Amino acid sequence: MIERRETRQIRVGNVAVGGGNPISVQSMTKTDTRDVNATVNQILALESAGCEIIRLAVPDIDAAQALGPIKKAVNIPVISDIHFDWRLALEAIKQGVDGLRLNPGNIGAEWKVKEVVIAAKEKNIPIRIGVNAGSLEKELLEKYGHPTPEALVESAEGHIKILEDLDFHNIKVSLKASNVMRTVDAYRLFSKKHDYPLHIGISEAGPPFTGMIKSAVGLGVLLSDGIGDTMRVSLTAEPEEEIRVAYEILKSLGIRRRGPELISCPTCGRCQVDLRPLAQKVEDLLRNVSKPISVAVMGCVVNGPGEAREADFGIAGGKDMGLVFKKGKVVKKVKEEELLDALIELINE
Numbered sequence: 011m012i013e014r015r016e017t018r019q020i021r022v023g024n025v026a027v028g029g030g031n032p033i034s035v036q037s038m039t040k041t042d043t044r045d046v047n048a049t050v051n052q053i054l055a056l057e058s059a060g061c062e063i064i065r066l067a068v069p070d071i072d073a074a075q076a077l078g079p080i081k082k083a084v085n086i087p088v089i090s091d092i093h094f095d096w097r098l099a100l101e102a103i104k105q106g107v108d109g110l111r112l113n114p115g116n117i118g119a120e121w122k123v124k125e126v127v128i129a130a131k132e133k134n135i136p137i138r139i140g141v142n143a144g145s146l147e148k149e150l151l152e153k154y155g156h157p158t159p160e161a162l163v164e165s166a167e168g169h170i171k172i173l174e175d176l177d178f179h180n181i182k183v184s185l186k187a188s189n190v191m192r193t194v195d196a197y198r199l200f201s202k203k204h205d206y207p208l209h210i211g212i213s214e215a216g217p218p219f220t221g222m223i224k225s226a227v228g229l230g231v232l233l234s235d236g237i238g239d240t241m242r243v244s245l246t247a248e249p250e251e252e253i254r255v256a257y258e259i260l261k262s263l264g265i266r267r268r269g270p271e272l273i274s275c276p277t278c279g280r281c282q283v284d285l286r287p288l289a290q291k292v293e294d295l296l297r298n299v300s301k302p303i304s305v306a307v308m309g310c311v312v313n314g315p316g317e318a319r320e321a322d323f324g325i326a327g328g329k330d331m332g333l334v335f336k337k338g339k340v341v342k343k344v345k346e347e348e349l350l351d352a353l354i355e356l357i358n359e
Contacts, residue, residue, distance in 0.1 A: 012263065015236040017207040020136045020180055022063055023087025023108035027136075027182060027240050028207025032266060033233070034240040035256045036063035036209075037249040038091070043073040043080070050083040052249065057086055059253040060268050060300065063240065065089040065111060074098045078105035089138070096122040103129045111138040114172040115147070127176045136180040139169040141196075142213055143187035157187060159195035166200060181206050182239070186213035190228040201237050210238040221245040222255050229259050254297075267302035273321055274307040285309040285327065291350055296357075305357070306335070323357050325349045 019029025027034060037056055041048040043066045053064050068074050068090045081088050087108035092098045096117040099110055103126075110130060114123045114137075130137060143157035146165055154161040162185045173181060183206050185196040193212055201208070212221075212228040225243045232238050243252040243259070260266040274289040289307045296305065306324030324335040332349045334341045336356055344352045 038065040059250040074101035162196040184209040188214040207239040271304040
């Protein structure tokens with residue numbers, strides 16, 4: 011049983027983050043925010059995939075002014091991602107966003123930060139301080155030589171102090187790097203010193219294959235340590251894939267379940283059915299299922315029947331034939347070419 015780290019609770023719209031609440035899954039749109047229709051369509055697709063919080067890049071005033079129409083057309087909380095220009099933060103708040111991602115040390119004079127803080131307080135909007143190894147302050151790079159975990163934490167603490175000095179505590183924090191253990195060590199170090207809720211992720215993790223592995227390892231380590239209150243898997247891929255991978259990570263640790271768990275054997279010389287295309291077809295057919303069911307696709311008589319019996323639904327192949335299971339009981343025996351249809355028919359029932 012994983013023991014969660016105790017953190018403060020904040021609210022991003024209708025989603026409670028920290029304080030022992032379920033670890034929320036989020037993503038970031040990959041459209042041009044100024045294109046309202048494209049952005050709304052992507053967010054709606056992400057909602058269907060299970061996304062619970064969405065972040066949008068706000069590079070200019072046109073993008074900031076598009077946030078209002080986007081917000082009205084979607085159902086999940088919207089966070090604006092802002093760098094350098096405090097006016098964009100003020101406009102985002104005016105447009106009704108549910109959260110800001112900005113680093114107060116990067117948006118200029120103290121009076122500019124104060125204006126943003128006053129507006130955020132008035133609307134009870136949280137601010138995520140997002141420290142990234144790729145954009146660390148020059149003085150910290152000179153001090154530490156490169157983006158060490160200590161440098162990432164010190165950067166976060168500097169931004170936090172700016173907000174705390176303005177009596178603003180509605181904060182969550184992220185400390186991301188593309189290096190897995192640097193990220194893990196930074197979060198561990200920060201967690202020992204502070205109780206602000208943490209948004210976890212591996213930054214610029216890469217294309218699907220390498221990105222999934224790096225994210226699964228890094229986020230898996232943090233989550234098993236009880237660290238993390240909300241998460242994003244960052245992939246050079248469609249954002250829906252980020253959501254699917256995030257839930258698989260949570261599911262593998264027994265933290266949250268959404269969608270099917272597919273169990274399939276790796277195949278070996280004992281396998282007497284063409285299992286790989288069969289398992290792929292099952293995975294594709296289950297992609298849009300949100301119910302937390304377990305499905306076993308097994309290829310031989312050694313482990314197959316046992317694994318299939320433990321699943322909600324399953325098939326275990328033999329020579330030219332196979333068994334179909336439901337809740338541990340054999341439902342029928344069918345020909346190999348009928349296994350997929352028999353399994354899907356059973357699940358749909």
